[in-house]
Amino acid sequence: MDLSRIIKRLVLTAFVFFGAATLNFFLPRFSGGDPIAERLAQLGDSGGTMSADALSAMIASYNERFGLDLPIWEQYLNYLWDMMRLDFGYSIAYFPTRVWTLIGQALPWTIGLMITTTLIAFLAGSFLGAFAVWRKNAMTGTLMPLMMVFAAVPFYLVGLLLIFFLGYQLRWFPTGGGFSPLVLPSWELDFAFNVLYHACLPAASIVLSSIGIWALAMRGMMVTVAGQDYMTFARARGLSDRRMFFSYGIRNAILPQVTTLGLALGQVVTGAILVEIVFSYPGLGNLLLQAVRGADYFTVYGIVMILVLTICFVTLVLDLIYPLLDPRVRQGAP
């Protein structure tokens, strides 16, 4: 197989990781922010009784604890080593809690929401796009421009509209949260339904605004595929319409879509961040918002690193499975 492609991808991943870690390390130090001093000053302000001496003593002790009194290159090496072990340290806002614990709580929500919605949008969108080429009629003719509009609008704005109309005006769906406030998380069926019910609007906003992207791209591919000689030949052989549509049309047109799927999975993460914020969904996006608001730098960087790694990983996996989908790549044909 194409080993050099995989090696190139691995090196690229390492570069991205290294670059992100370096950026995370140096930015706050050059921008003049001092997370610990800021945080303690905030606490001091709200507590009201802390003297300046006590504050600076505390800053010194915290700096020592976080290793911030070491020379900068030593800090940098320590930081890189921590990042390689995926050790993001402690959250500043919820001090004794480690960043990983916070991320661990939020991650399942984000992954669940994201993967489901991306797959739904991918499958439905690709099918609709292909179908719009196969059967040109009034329905597909009005559907496509509508999808173009939705495709242009970011997820979270569709989310805001859905909250407004379905959540606030009609009161059909809850306007936010991952589950009802008075329900305790458990593995009961009731709770599962509660979670699904709360996921309806966020999921709908992601699906609605990304389905059009898939449909439009698929339509472009399908137009090309439908004009190919092998399609004419397949028709001449008397294959059923259904078989031509699925095995000849979609099978060939979907390949570039799969590449885009990898890119999109990465992008959906960031799109989902804002959707989660809009719906105060208990995933990474909301955690990120809280961390940004609370100047909790370590958590912000931890989340960014996790997302960056996810994207790199997904791209890598797609590079690996792509040859399985497209025989032309497998055989090394141009």
Place this chain on the structure above:
Amino acid sequence: MTKGHASTGKPIPASPKSEDHIIVLGTTPAHERQFMDRLLSYCRRNPAFPIGLALLCFLVTFAGFGRLLWPVELAQPLSATPYLPPNAQNPFGTDTQGRDVLAVTIAGTWLTMRTGIIAAALGTVLGSALGFASGYFGGWVDNVVNWIVDVLLTVPAILILVVIAASIQGQLSSLSMAFIISLLAWRRPTRQVRSQVLVMRNMGYVDTARLSGMSGFEIIVRELVPNLLPYLVAVFVLAVSASILAAVGLQAMGLGPQNEPTLGMTVYWMMYYSAFLQGLWWWIVPPVFVIILLFVGFYMLSSGLDEFANPRLRQDIR
């Protein structure tokens, strides 16, 4: 398919490849026809283009004339009674902080468009320079530029921007946001211009120029740039919409100018004060509506420009 809507990352769908491409600008009878005729027939084939242009013109007019006709100072907090539903004095009502929503919408549209245009202009200029250099000269320049773009494109812009903006929060103004966004806005222009130049540099007229003794720099400035100008316009339009997307996204997270009424900050404030729970629909609808119009307008305009701008699409047809 690698080109995309930077930073939301919505991949830009392949240009609608309808079979009616066959008559295109610049083909045989076209140069004899009048400019208006050509424009009209272009618009008829690409209805997205005039619609997008009209939407954006509407917004520019709204923001530009709105500033003259309506006192935008009312967009500052405490300039009116808070929580007022639409009335004669405040046609769009007021928000929880006593800003006039009409003034906020006008000023916000203005600020948001300005942010996008500045960021995109810087990004397009830098990106095209890199793209021309790496595409035309090739060699190690191309390798280095390509690597950096590869690495940077792997990570969604908004993640990098979150780190940057979070680190210098507090000192952000809508202008400094434009500069921050331009730090990443050059990646896609670089890629797009480079791929066009790779094709163009092997064309006859470039060879002729080279043989006539033009230096590489001269060829880029005098031959390639003028030929790619329409394409650069399309790259710029795409960059503006990507930059606005990034700006509004960052601001909706609260990473933006705290005391400027940009559209993104308005979205942030309305979530911050749970405008939905309080039923302040008049605060939500106008800014969200404007943002949607903005994105739809840019999307339509850039997909309408695709055929006009892409020299390769034009060639295919000949």
